Every structure is written in structure tokens, then in C-alpha cells.
Amino acid sequence: MPLTLEEIGKLAGVSRSTVSRVVNGSANVSEVVRERVGQVIHQTGYHPHAAARSLVTHRTRVIGVVIPEALTKLFTDPFFPLLLRGVTETCNSHDYHLMLSLFSGPDGQFDMHRRVIRSGYLDGVIMASTRLDDPLVARLLQDKVALVMVGRHPDERVNYVDTDNLGAARMATEHLIRLGHKKIATLTGPLNMLQAQDRVAGFRQAMDAHRYSLPESLVVEGDFTEGSGYEGMTRLLAVRPSAVFAASDAMAVGALKAIRHAGLRVPDDIALVGFDDVPIAEAIEPALTTVRQPIERLGSMATELLLTLIEAGSSEEPRLVQRIVLPAELIVRQSCGALR
Amino acid sequence: MPLTLEEIGKLAGVSRSTVSRVVNGSANVSEVVRERVGQVIHQTGYHPHAAARSLVTHRTRVIGVVIPEALTKLFTDPFFPLLLRGVTETCNSHDYHLMLSLFSGPDGQFDMHRRVIRSGYLDGVIMASTRLDDPLVARLLQDKVALVMVGRHPDERVNYVDTDNLGAARMATEHLIRLGHKKIATLTGPLNMLQAQDRVAGFRQAMDAHRYSLPESLVVEGDFTEGSGYEGMTRLLAVRPSAVFAASDAMAVGALKAIRHAGLRVPDDIALVGFDDVPIAEAIEPALTTVRQPIERLGSMATELLLTLIEAGSSEEPRLVQRIVLPAELIVRQSCGALR
DNA sequence: CCAGGGCGTGGGAGCGCTCCCATGAAGGAC
DNA sequence: GTCCTTCATGGGAGCGCTCCCACGCCCTGG
Numbered sequence: 001m002p003l004t005l006e007e008i009g010k011l012a013g014v015s016r017s018t019v020s021r022v023v024n025g026s027a028n029v030s031e032v033v034r035e036r037v038g039q040v041i042h043q044t045g046y047h048p049h050a051a052a053r054s055l056v057t058h059r060t061r062v063i064g065v066v067i068p069e070a071l072t073k074l075f076t077d078p079f080f081p082l083l084l085r086g087v088t089e090t091c092n093s094h095d096y097h098l099m100l101s102l103f104s105g106p107d108g109q110f111d112m113h114r115r116v117i118r119s120g121y122l123d124g125v126i127m128a129s130t131r132l133d134d135p136l137v138a139r140l141l142q143d144k145v146a147l148v149m150v151g152r153h154p155d156e157r158v159n160y161v162d163t164d165n166l167g168a169a170r171m172a173t174e175h176l177i178r179l180g181h182k183k184i185a186t187l188t189g190p191l192n193m194l195q196a197q198d199r200v201a202g203f204r205q206a207m208d209a210h211r212y213s214l215p216e217s218l219v220v221e222g223d224f225t226e227g228s229g230y231e232g233m234t235r236l237l238a239v240r241p242s243a244v245f246a247a248s249d250a251m252a253v254g255a256l257k258a259i260r261h262a263g264l265r266v267p268d269d270i271a272l273v274g275f276d277d278v279p280i281a282e283a284i285e286p287a288l289t290t291v292r293q294p295i296e297r298l299g300s301m302a303t304e305l306l307l308t309l310i311e312a313g314s315s316e317e318p319r320l321v322q323r324i325v326l327p328a329e330l331i332v333r334q335s336c337g338a339l340r
Numbered sequence: 341m342p343l344t345l346e347e348i349g350k351l352a353g354v355s356r357s358t359v360s361r362v363v364n365g366s367a368n369v370s371e372v373v374r375e376r377v378g379q380v381i382h383q384t385g386y387h388p389h390a391a392a393r394s395l396v397t398h399r400t401r402v403i404g405v406v407i408p409e410a411l412t413k414l415f416t417d418p419f420f421p422l423l424l425r426g427v428t429e430t431c432n433s434h435d436y437h438l439m440l441s442l443f444s445g446p447d448g449q450f451d452m453h454r455r456v457i458r459s460g461y462l463d464g465v466i467m468a469s470t471r472l473d474d475p476l477v478a479r480l481l482q483d484k485v486a487l488v489m490v491g492r493h494p495d496e497r498v499n500y501v502d503t504d505n506l507g508a509a510r511m512a513t514e515h516l517i518r519l520g521h522k523k524i525a526t527l528t529g530p531l532n533m534l535q536a537q538d539r540v541a542g543f544r545q546a547m548d549a550h551r552y553s554l555p556e557s558l559v560v561e562g563d564f565t566e567g568s569g570y571e572g573m574t575r576l577l578a579v580r581p582s583a584v585f586a587a588s589d590a591m592a593v594g595a596l597k598a599i600r601h602a603g604l605r606v607p608d609d610i611a612l613v614g615f616d617d618v619p620i621a622e623a624i625e626p627a628l629t630t631v632r633q634p635i636e637r638l639g640s641m642a643t644e645l646l647l648t649l650i651e652a653g654s655s656e657e658p659r660l661v662q663r664i665v666l667p668a669e670l671i672v673r674q675s676c677g678a679l680r
Numbered sequence: 681c682c683a684g685g686g687c688g689t690g691g692g693a694g695c696g697c698t699c700c701c702a703t704g705a706a707g708g709a710c
Numbered sequence: 711g712t713c714c715t716t717c718a719t720g721g722g723a724g725c726g727c728t729c730c731c732a733c734g735c736c737c738t739g740g
Contacts, residue, residue, distance in 0.1 A: 052696035392726035
């Protein structure tokens, strides 16, 4: 049933080699033959066998997307689907395919490394939601696998694409400053995550730039979850800030609940800004002012970059390391008090 | 750099064939040799080349997940990530890999069919979120590709795994009946979708079983979106039902807004039940009573089924068509008025 | 003592493709 | 007319693996 080059050749009255030339669009095929072979290919619905091809080309036209820790967190916000959408779109248009690897534990990763990378399944890898100390990064780097990360990484050999978390946090904070708030607090993410660090850094930059004093009581660490937002806000209520920048929407929702339970109102008593723009941000009352990341673009740019690396792979070693940082967007709704 | 069987053989002082036997765990290898070869394999980190292997075995150990219409809808609810989680978990434990294909248009599908199926990339395919009339289904069936669908399909040759939408809708409706509601309405999904049909059918069954009269004014068609929920509810307000079963959480949220704008309260004036249990359901006020599908299990069972089909594939033709229907769960919160 | 049957092992063939070189026909320059 | 180039085409080799058969060893039974 599955046809081979040889059979197509027989049908078209030419050799295997000539059919191969037509399939791969190489020059040096007469117009007549090209036409004839093309017809046969079209009629039979022939398509070259991928495995046979990659056995000799050492290319699979498949890239991997690796999400090391498939935690629950990931699955309640639209980050992951949007990222994949960006990746697949670029893959589709470049005739590449996407292999998805999700892991719940570190043991799975080790397997993955052997099974997938070493077995030559993939031409390159995109890693997202990676923890700083993930050992897989080092291993991939060592194996010289084409690699692009989504979210920045300190290793200087790593190509990455990231949102400008710092700039976005500064922008959100400045928005609150511009609204006249004097005492602004922040609920941060877990500070062992680069993202979280960047967001506090942006917050601090804005505060510094406007010569706001920033006692440490106004910076409370959480872990991006609603629960930690509730708790953190409860602690912040002791110092009564007039505005709060939460490093995730989930934390902002938690903060909102804490504020309400204290008998206060958002935005009248305390203004609130979140980060992520998950669907909930728009659904709650008051709708949450927040920061929207260009997630889909992150995915497509990472892919674009990866494909460039792959295609340049055959050239000499010292290829340039690329880092792309995309701006985020402030979505102004009710919770900051700017509207109305 | 990448090692071959031959090289491992040389290092271990045996032939290519023997190494292959060790790798594939076949019998008829002496304990001594097995041990020695195993050591070499472990030390070198050797892994067989996937393409070479599948060139001869005609197996890739890769399955495809195809989502034909990567619409925005899909990306605002956690269906898709949860499904993938179920699929990958099963894939991981069976040493299979997952190739993901998302399409935004029908033209992409045609490509996909040729590029992916015919080129022998995949051993089998899982399709989800498929429209009834999707031409890809017919084509896959015709090509005798191992296929499992998530969500039922009328074609009698199709293996599928589905949630018991009918039973779940009946359960949700009966919950409202048990709470003493006499005039219960429903906001349906688009009736050209099987899911939506099943949910109305369940609603009708419950109403019939309790000999409730059901004038057509109590059944309003929507399209699963919040907007259509708002509109539909606005129309329903004319007949003033005491409870509403919405076929999606998004529609329930829309209905909630419409009810509020009419100056009425949930659940006091009108009780509300949704479907899906998206994160928003829990975040809104009052928290939404809704139906939770076993999405992750759907994914893992579909995969399990697919792998069975693949592994049985070599046997004779008339393989049994399998259909698995999993029950859903009613999550009781505030919006139905049962609590408190 | 030798025939016969395991069992462990080695090596040829071939999967479907690409790459490279050989071949032959056509064409241009002298 | 001859020689050399150019270009279209064919076919061998080999990618790394699995499958199959052949080979030699040892053990058993008559």
C-alpha cells in the first residue's frame, strides 16, 4: 500500500533518482519529466517515507516542546495552550512537526533525554516553564541540541525568548503612581523564580524612579497562588497600602477576597493590579486591571528562532546566542480605579 | 558521536545482532554477554536510532493528537491542557511519544493528512473537538489509520471515549428538581454539536421522568459562549423560570449577568447550574454549581485504547469497535441554592 | 561412539531514501 | 568532423536497524 520512490519511478517511466529530484525540487530535471512525475505523485498521493528520509539526512523536521513540570498551576491558566498555538502555527507554516513532552517528575526527564534526544527523534527543543536549576538544561546544552527557552535563563549559552517582566511590572506600578497612589505595596511570586524576581525588580525600579520610599513591609512574598495572595494581603492590611501590585492574577483574586473580608472595597479603598490576564481577570467584579503577555508570539518567535538554529546547524560552531524580549501590555479595567 | 549497534558490539566484543537482542530483551542471550553488553550500553548512553528502527519495523511509537479547529474557545478553558495531560501520562508510561497537530483551517488538515499520516510519522491518531462533518475523519477511516476520538461520533467504525453528557445533564437537572424547582429552563449549546444535543436530551429525560411539562419557551439555544448565555437568559426572563441549567459555564456566567441586570438574585430568585467546571466557576460570586468532566481520564483512556488498537493492528481485520463513556460529577456550590 | 537437537552467536539482506558518480546524448567551438 | 562541455538521467552505496538463516558448540540418547 505505501508507495516507494521506485514504484513511482516505474509508473512514470523514470528512475528512483529522478523522482527524488522532483520531490525535492532540485534543478536539472527536464520540464517534461518533472510534469509527468508530478502527475503520478499527485494521482497516487505518494509521500516520502519520513523514517527512510531522516535515516540519511539526519533531520526529522520535528521539534520538541518540553514542559518539565506539568504542575496543576499550568493547567488552570491559558499560558500553555496559547504558547502551543504559537508554536504550532510556526511549525505548520514551515512544514515542521511538534512533539510534546510533559513531565510530572524529574525521573521522567531523564528517560526523555535518552529516548527522545539520543534516538534522533528531534531536530531541536523548546523548553518552557523551566525551573532555574533544571538539570535537563545542562544536559541538552552539553549534547549540543538546538535549544530555545521560553522564559529567560542565566546560562550564557542559552537562547531564549521572554516577556519583559521587569518592564511590565514597572509599567503597572507607574500606572498606580500616575493615579496618585502614595503607598503602594506588592505581592511577589516565589523569589526563587526568575520571573518573580524580575517583577519585583520592575516594581522597585518604578518606586525608585519616583523617589518613593519602600519599607520592606510593603513587599510580601507569595507563590503565585490565590491562597498566598489572600494571606499576603491580610498581612499587608496592617500597613494599609492604598494600592497593591500582585505578581499574578490568582494572587490578585486572593487579595481581593482578603480586602473584602476586611470590609474594604476595591478600588475605592485599595486599588489592585494583577499580572497575566487570565480569563478570570475579566469575569470577576470589579474586573481586574492586569498585564497581558504576548504568549502566542512568544511561542511563535521561539519556534522561528529554533528553526533558524536548526537550519544553520550544519555551519561552524560559534553560532550567535540570541535573546529576544517582548513587551507586555497593560490592560486597564476597574480594579485600579482609573476607569469611571 | 551518535553510536551504532555495530560500535557497541565492537566495544563489548560481540556482533551487532547480539547487541540488538540485548536492547530488545530477546531470549537466547547468555547471562554473561547480556551483562557485559548492558554495561557498555549504560556507559556509552547508547540509544537505538528511531528512524532506522522504524524503517524496518514500520512502527514509530509516536501517536498524534489532532485538534482540527484550534478556536479561541478551546483556549479559554482547561479542556485541552487536561486532555493532553492524560494523553502524555499514558504515553510516557508506555514509552510512546506524542505529536500534536493543531489546525486553524481545513486546508491545513489536508496537508497534515499527507505529511503526517502518509509519511509514516504516526502509529495512530487521537482526534478531539471534532465537528460532526469533519472530512478528516472519513479520510483517516479510509486509510485504516488506528483512530480513537474524544467525544462521540456517529460513524459506526469509530472508536471513541466520551463523557456521559446525557447522564450528566440529567443529573444536573434532577438536582434542581430535587431542590423543589417547578419551572426549569435550559440554555443549550449549538444544536449542530453532538455534545450540545446530548445535554438537552439529558435535560429532557429528567423533565419527562418527573412529568414536568416543558413548553418550548423554556429551551433556548445558544452557542456555549457567555454572550449567548446573556442573550438567552434575557429572553428566558420573560417566562421567569425558577431555575436554569446552562450547557456551559460560560453561558451560566452570561446568564448570571443578565439576571443581575434584571435586578434579580442568584440563587434566591433564580437558581443556576452550569457545565464544565472551568476555574471561573469557582471564582465568581456566587460560586457556580456545575458538572465536572473527567477530562484527564478521557485523555488517558483514549490513549490506552489507541495503543491497544495499534498493538493489535497486525492481527486480522475485523477488530472490535470500542466505545467508552465515562460518568461526570456534579459539583454543588452556591448558585443552585442547595448550600446554606 | 556418533547422530541429532537444542542454544548462543554472527552475518547477509533489505527497509526507502539521499548522495554521488558514471553514462550518454546534445550542443558549441574549433 | 572532432573534441570538449553541459545537462538529464540511471544506478550503486550506504544510513542503522531488524529479521532470518547458517554455523558451531555442547548436551543427550541410542
